[in-house]
Amino acid sequence: MPDVTREGQFDTVHGSSPVTRAPVDPAALTLGVEEEFLLLDPGTGRVVPAAEEVHARLAGPGADRLVFELTRFQLESNSAVHTELRALHGDLVESRRAAARAAADAGLGLAACGTALDGNLGVPPLSSCPRYHAMLREFGAVMEGQGVCGCHVHVGLGDREEALRVSNHLRPWLPVLQALTANSPIADGRDTGHASWRAMVMGRWPSAEPPPYFRSRRHYESLVAGMLTGGTILDRGMIYWLxxxxxxxPTLEIRAADVCPTAAETATLAGLVRGLVATALRDVRAGVPAPDVEDTLLRAAFWRAAHDGVEGEAYDLLAGARVPGWHLVDRMLEHVRPMLEENGDWAPLTVQLDRLRRYGSGAVRQRAAFGRGRPREVAEMLLAETVSSRWA
Structure with a gap:
């Protein structure tokens, strides 16, 4: 096995403060989730640019947490802050159902899908926000096919330098999250050959890549300043590191996942992310060095995860070998198990993962439906799964 540890460089560069030694309470780490959705014609599976009309029809619980996104065929939900997975799951279901009711009132469907099944060739119809139109002017054809939908998990970490140390520890596990949530094999009426085509489309943006190894908060800010000066980002909102x-x-935001078909899968992702963060935080405070993962190999692991999904092969960055995707998920689970057991998340998460292993990932389920009836059949499946309320 290669030497994959990096010495505690973070604590000595630029006069950084030493690591703290406080114990980690995983149950106290807060969670928040952003989910992005597509508006579809339920009869064809094509995206429909009707976000303004649907948003105007929003009402009831969960409606106040739904906002516009990049394109006029998307909506985004923002959860409340939670510490308990079951409560987070209920929150997600509530927002999804509020958006689905408003879409149905407009004769449309709401789909938790990483890419448009059909109808998104070329530059998509953009929302009215001037920022998005500035991005089109600057980046041109990079905007073609955008309007992809991800899921972003926020974990509350008030100490920004400590959060960056945690990010360093998370790097080798982020591709596993991508593989586990792959939910975008179909785009513009065809199978793309990738479990997550969203990851490929999103990767066209210059900053959409795995996070660097951060030496300090000053190092982080110097990289951001350089991207702004170089024009690879127009503002800090375009820091698309995963x-x-x-x-x-005051959170660390994990952006490696496709939007999940069901709220239960999203809550499962959030629980795993919190487990990884809690485990990393424990190691940071114990002075354990972060794995020294080469940037090139980390990008390779992300591509493999996006291509194969969890049912295929994965690149194990810590062992330097290709292994079955589920094998790497099992290794990740063992890595975070002490923290998941401590906060009570182990039992529900293993139930959910066993169900996912049995029935297949979003990518596998989409491909099965696509084989039966092209985009329309996929859309029918996704519209039902998006509003499912099942939990462990």
Whole structure:
């Protein structure tokens, strides 16, 4: 096995403060989730640019947490802050159903799908936000096929330098989250050959890549300043690293996942992310060095995860070998098991993962439906799963 540890460089560069030694309470780490959705014609599976009309029809519980996104065929939900997975799951179901009711009132469906099944060739119809139109002027054809839908998990970490240390520890596990949530094999009426085509489309943006190894908060800010100066991002909102400090809330934001078909799968993702963060935080406070994962190999692991999904092969960055995707999920579970057991998440998460292993990932389920009836059949499946309320 290669030497994969990096010495505690973070604590000595630029006068960084030493690591703290406080114990980690995983149950106290807060969670928040952003989910992005598509508006579809339920009869054809084509995206429909009707976000303004649907948003105007929103009412009832969960409606106040739904906002516009990049394109006029998307909506985004923002959960409340939670510490308990069952409560988070209920929150997600509530927002999804509020959006689905408003879409149905407009004769449309709401789909938790990473890419448009059909109808998104070329530059999509953009929302009215001037920022999005500035992005089109600057980046041109990069905007073609955008309007992809991800799921972003926020974990509350008030100490920004400590959050960056945690990010360093998370890096080798982020591709596993991508593989586990792959839910976008179909785009524009065809099978793309990738379990997560969203990851490929999103990867066209210059900053949409795995997070660097951060030496300090100053190092983080110097990289952001360089991207702004170089023009690879127009503002800090375009920091599309797959783990980043949130600029508007005191969290570490994990951005590696496709939007999940069901709220239960989203809550499962959030629980795993919190387990990884808690485990990393324990190691940071114990002075355990972060794995020294090469950037090139980390990108390779992300591509393999997006291509194969969890049912295929994965690149194990810590062992330097290709292994079955579920084998790497099992290794991740053992890595985080002490923290999941401590906060009571182990039992429900293993039930959910066993169900996913039995019935297949979103990508596998989409492909099965696509084989039966092309985009329309996929849309029918997704519309039902999006509002499912089942939990462990």
């Amino acid at each position: 783990a980043r400090l949130s600029d508007h809330v």
